Amino acid sequence: MIYLPQILLLLLWLPGLLATPLHHHYGSQVFSGAYRPEIRSAANDFSAAWLVTTEHLIAAEASVKRAENMAGATFAVVRYKVFIDNSYSSIMTRDYFDFFVEHLSSTTNQIPHSNLQVMNEKARKLNQTAELLKHEFFFQHKQDIRLNQTLAILVFSSLAFSVPKEIQQHSDIRISFFISTFYSLYRYYRNIAVYVSNEKDRQTVIDMKLPTWDLRVLKVPLDIKNYTTALPRESILDVIQNLKVDSKNHQKYRSFQYVYFSEGDQLLHMRHVKEIYNIIDESGGKFTMVPHRMNVSR
Numbered sequence: 001m002i003y004l005p006q007i008l009l010l011l012l013w014l015p016g017l018l019a020t021p022l023h024h025h026y027g028s029q030v031f032s033g034a035y036r037p038e039i040r041s042a043a044n045d046f047s048a049a050w051l052v053t054t055e056h057l058i059a060a061e062a063s064v065k066r067a068e069n070m071a072g073a074t075f076a077v078v079r080y081k082v083f084i085d086n087s088y089s090s091i092m093t094r095d096y097f098d099f100f101v102e103h104l105s106s107t108t109n110q111i112p113h114s115n116l117q118v119m120n121e122k123a124r125k126l127n128q129t130a131e132l133l134k135h136e137f138f139f140q141h142k143q144d145i146r147l148n149q150t151l152a153i154l155v156f157s158s159l160a161f162s163v164p165k166e167i168q169q170h171s172d173i174r175i176s177f178f179i180s181t182f183y184s185l186y187r188y189y190r191n192i193a194v195y196v197s198n199e200k201d202r203q204t205v206i207d208m209k210l211p212t213w214d215l216r217v218l219k220v221p222l223d224i225k226n227y228t229t230a231l232p233r234e235s236i237l238d239v240i241q242n243l244k245v246d247s248k249n250h251q252k253y254r255s256f257q258y259v260y261f262s263e264g265d266q267l268l269h270m271r272h273v274k275e276i277y278n279i280i281d282e283s284g285g286k287f288t289m290v291p292h293r294m295n296v297s298r
Helices: 004-018 054-059 061-065 070-078 116-133 168-186 199-208 231-243 273-282
Strands: 049-053 089-093 099-103 150-155 192-196 214-217 258-263 266-270 287-289 292-294
Touching: 049 054, 049 070, 049 273, 054 061, 054 231, 054 258, 061 070, 061 231, 070 231, 070 258, 116 168, 150 168, 150 231, 168 192, 168 199, 168 258, 168 266, 192 199, 192 231, 199 214, 231 258, 258 266, 273 287
Parallel strands: 089 287, 099 292, 150 192, 150 258, 192 214
Antiparallel strands: 049 258, 049 287, 099 266
């Protein structure tokens, strides 16, 4: 039986679904194209998520190693060679809704720490979203073979880096963030590797019972506030090492031609999958597709 909250959530998702060529009769939807965002005076190409070829990612290894924070790890990939070679660029879709992520913690970080009722309501809505996304009606992974050639990377931490770690509800809701984020990716990608920085978080992910392709624990250096803000950088570097031909894990990774990366609190929405991947391929792998980032309450 479907209850009213589920119906309302379904209606929220339907506009994006109907604009996506799930079946042949949606195939006439026109792709509005893409553009190079202005990046010299603003971080317009930052969304803590990106899609690249594996060759591009491997080539960016030295830049990733120099990254000093979470944002830096993303810029190391997205802006690789952008300022020295005009054939490289970050690319975004002209239509915001063709490729974007919903940044979940941008909302909860604004909720007063004492307002547990509101936090619990946000978690409840996110859990409903995750349950909806598990339904095969939402699955898109058969749209294009390149989706199955993509390794999706998610990082999970029970710590909310942008608020004091002592505030437990901000840690608790991150589980809801991650589960809903995971299933938003699972619509498109069946190969999702999850990275954590300690055994506690590893067990937390296991308890989520997600259909992960891999779950990896990394030894991550702490920053001056004892946070594992280096987890994105170390996760990307681990993927790069495993993609290399001389890696002991190369056989496991050899089928991947693309990598999608995201932090663990961002719901993914993608329309016109074929066109998005074509943009990357037609650039010879020099373009990085960057989703728009929506900071909005759900």
